[in-house]
Amino acid sequence: IHKFWGSQPILLNSNNELSELNSPIIQDSIAIREQPFTLSSSFEWSELDLTLDCEIQELYELLCENYVEDDDHMFRFAYSKQFLIWALKPPGWLSEFHCGVRVKTSHKLVAFISAVPAQIFVKGKLKQMVEINFLCVHEKLRNKRVAPVLIREITRRVNLKGIFQAVFTSGAKLPNRPVAVCRYWHRSLNPKKLIEVEFSYLTRNMTLQRALKLYKLPEKPITPGLRKFKLSDSKAVCDGLNLYLSRFELCPKFTETDISHWLTPHEGIIYSWVVQPTPSEPITDMISFYSIPSSVIRHPKHKHLYTAYLFYYFTTRTLFQDLLYDALILAKSNNFDVFNALDIMENKSVLEDLKFGMGDGNLQYFFYNWCCENIATDNVGLVLQ
Ligand code: YNC
Ligand code: MG
Incomplete structure (x- = not known):
């Protein structure tokens, strides 16, 4: 067949x-x-x-x-x-x-x-x-x-x-056996617009006022020493990220050149931050997200939904939950409407506390010409665009 x-x-x-x-x-x-x-x-x-x-x-x-x-x-x-x-x-x-x-x-x-x-x-x-x-x-x-x-x-x-x-991913079901079956979670940043485009819904217990209050975020990140990634961070971030990712059964191995490419910030594409407590100390943590707008098909008012997707991160000192909270704040201040994260890496452990809601539909990971037993979502350390 x-x-x-x-x-x-x-x-x-x-x-x-x-x-x-x-x-x-x-x-x-x-x-x-x-x-x-x-x-x-x-x-x-x-x-x-x-x-x-x-x-x-x-x-x-x-x-x-x-x-x-x-x-x-x-x-x-x-x-x-x-x-x-x-x-x-x-x-x-x-x-x-x-x-x-x-x-x-x-x-x-x-x-x-x-x-x-x-x-x-x-x-x-x-x-x-x-x-x-x-x-x-x-x-x-x-x-x-x-x-x-x-x-x-x-x-x-x-x-x-x-x-x-x-290796590839698909949201659609295929006859291929996936190596991992993951799920997207969504965190509202702009609840009013998400409701207007019918991405999310109000319920009897959730009025717009309540939603605005529930999803409200501070204007500025909280972690001391958090700053934008810069090119000269590539070596330290490459070492820190490769070491962090090595705990997962499925992950990439990056070179310093890869890191410069994937993590140098570009407005509308990729947003990356590091934590460096003081200029004389090493980088302790990193977090990044990328931007994929979606067209809102046939909507009178809104043409696009601005979505941030959690990309790579590592922590050695900051709590991951605090780091991801800062990413939400930064995504909001960069005018994103919603923040998406898969239930891979350490994400699952903090998504609920950070007010992410589980999406419908899966994102499955597949190999071509590689035989391997299933990998649990929290053992996946690979993010594709
Ligand atoms: C799909 N998404 O099963 P059978 S994700 C893989 N990935 O084959 P037709 C797919 N296979 O079952 P259509 C697939 N979708 O008969 C369908 N198939 O053996 C299989 N959508 O072909 C399907 N982009 O041409 C069936 O189908 C056969 O005209 C049917 O075209 C499909 O990028 C598609 O969702 C997806 O543009 C192109 O629907 C079309 O429907 C479309 O009659 C909207 O095809 C966009 C969309 C998919 C995004 C992605 C990852 C793709 C991975 C492809 C597999 C790579 C294998 C590794 C190659 C390198 C190996 C080395 C070394
Ligand atoms: Mg065709």
């Missing part, structure tokens, strides 16, 4: 048998096809050049109009152009991995998939993998088996670079 996924080196939900644990499902020595996979005759492959603003614009429009929506079709991700550059051009990026499909005659971009290289620790083993993201097929081309061709083609291109494992 699953014609595509049934042919791939992955674990299926329907099959309980695990092959050798914590190892590849097929070996690296497979023959790699030299020619691109065949698209139907009216389409052509097109490597996007994300150094060109016009091509970023095309990708931005494809995703804005056709990328992930919630189940009720009220909101659709509206990743900004600058965010896409940040997410798709980390250290080691390759333009072959920005894989587009165009209509031959009009050159219109109608489908896309991407990969970025990443070093991933899984149950103590370090593997060079890619992270797959932004799989998108134009609405008019759905259910025509374009997605399997995109996945096969990105796999071929990744294999040609000597990489044979991938």
